[in-house]
Amino acid sequence: MASFATIGRSIDDLGFCVITRFFLKPKQTRAAATGGFFNLEIVKVTSALMKTYNRTPIAFERGEGVRLFTKDNDAYIDFGAGIAVSSLGHGHPTLVNALKDQAEKLWHTSNLYQIPGGETLATRLVEATFADVVFFTNSGAEAVEACIKAIRKYHSSKGAPEKYRVITFEGAFHGRTLATIAAGGKAQYLDGFGPKVDGFDQVPLGDIEAVKAAITDETAGILIEPIQGEGGIRAVSNAFLKDLRQLCDDHGLIFALDEVQSGVGRTGKLFAHEWADVKPDMMAVAKGIGGGFPMGAFLSTNDAASGMVAGVHGTTFGGNPLAMAVGNGVLDVILADGFLEQVRQRGINLKQKLARLADEHSDIIEEVRGVGLFMGIKCKVPNSDVVNAFIDEKLLTVPAGENVVRIIPPLIVSDEELVEAVLKMDRACKKLANKNKLTNEEAK
Ligand SMILES: Cc1ncc(COP(=O)(O)O)c(C=O)c1O
Secondary structure, eight states, X not given: OOEEEEESOOBOTTSOBOSEEEEXXXXXXHHHHTTOOTTOOEEEOOOSSOTTOOOOSOOXXXXXXXXXXXXXXXXXXXXXXXXXXXXXXXXXXXXXXXXXHHHHHOSOOOTTSOOHHHHHHHXXXXXXXXXXXXXXXXXXXXXXXXXXXXXXXXXHHTTOTTOOEEEEETTOOOOSSHHHHHHHOOHHHHTTSSSOOSOEEXXXXXXXXXXXXXXXXXXXXXXXXXXXXXXXSEEOOHHHHHHHHHHHHXXXXXXXXXXXXXXXTTTSSSSGGGGGTOOOSEEEEOGGXXXXXXXXXXXXXXXXXXXXXXXXXXXXXXXOHHHHHHHHHHHHHHTSTTHHHHHHHHHHHHHHHHHHHHHHTTXXXXXXXXXXXXXXXXXXXXXXHHHHHHHHTTEEOEEETTTEEEXXXXXXXXXXXXXXXXXXXXXXXXXXXXXXXXXXXXXX
């Protein structure tokens, strides 16, 4: 099995390595682990895929629970869950059977006809949340995009089309469409894509005075992730979410949540905002709701969705029977008695273990943050070094903004698997500390 090294590495806030990666032959692994790049035969990975990602040169062939296996049967523990997507791990029998059953019956009809699985899933989401209605999408960005359109449409359908601006927050990530990069506001993602879509006013996260100051006669709503994922597992206080709700009520604004990453059980509640005991008017959901099948959902109250009438918005694939079968399967498991309680328990266990790890490796880890199984470790060394040291121990995690490594295992993780993963982290941190010590000594 080939190991690898990365050269010229940097990390963007979305959490993907912006690097050139090279394969190293197996016998050279030791040299790479100690940081030596001498006499190494380097084979550049080539691909016909567009170069929007620099992919780690590992390919997985199958998955089982929290584990991923390469063609050579090398097992990795997956504590990245495909960026918070594989909520029930890999090959969960409920999802496999749901997809197989549906695949044998019917794949696609379009939204020109009724889709019973979609009716069921929408009803279940409505019963479990603040929402009255659901629009299914294929991805998170499309769910947020639908949400932004619906915020604007709400006001225009009530005779106030001048209200179209949405307040968003620094560090946010809402997707990669033209509107969602404008909502996220990150210069790096906007650069080179022409004029930024107008209508977003960004303020510092957690600063209620800045939010008040940003409200004008053109403001239509506020859009926020209750816990920023790509931004670095940055949570706002419950009080802040409550204050936003109040501001929206006072000014007739739509209060919209992006729970694409924080939702569907990740924090130990079905949705993260439930911890704050607030109700939004709209919410974007994706990732975990499909457990690995690409799907998303935009949820709304009846009133907030009053502008979303026949013909104003649409999708060819959204709500497709295959996706609906899997989405219902995910809810079968996540809404079963005791499941979310178990996620909360595992979350507490993980947090305690990570806190101990941070104490033991204070030279590597600055802080542990997060809720439930939506955890992050803020690093003192480059987070890419930590992610790669974990990979060397066959543990997968995901980098994020603020030099954080996201620890986001499948929600079905066991206590034993948490122990195993944290032992890998411990070994990785020790090796990293030794490597850094050696490098520092060499530099003297
Ligand atoms: C909070 C949030 N919103 C939106 C998105 C975009 O989702 P997608 O990549 O499925 O378009 C993401 C993706 O990471 C996200 O974390």
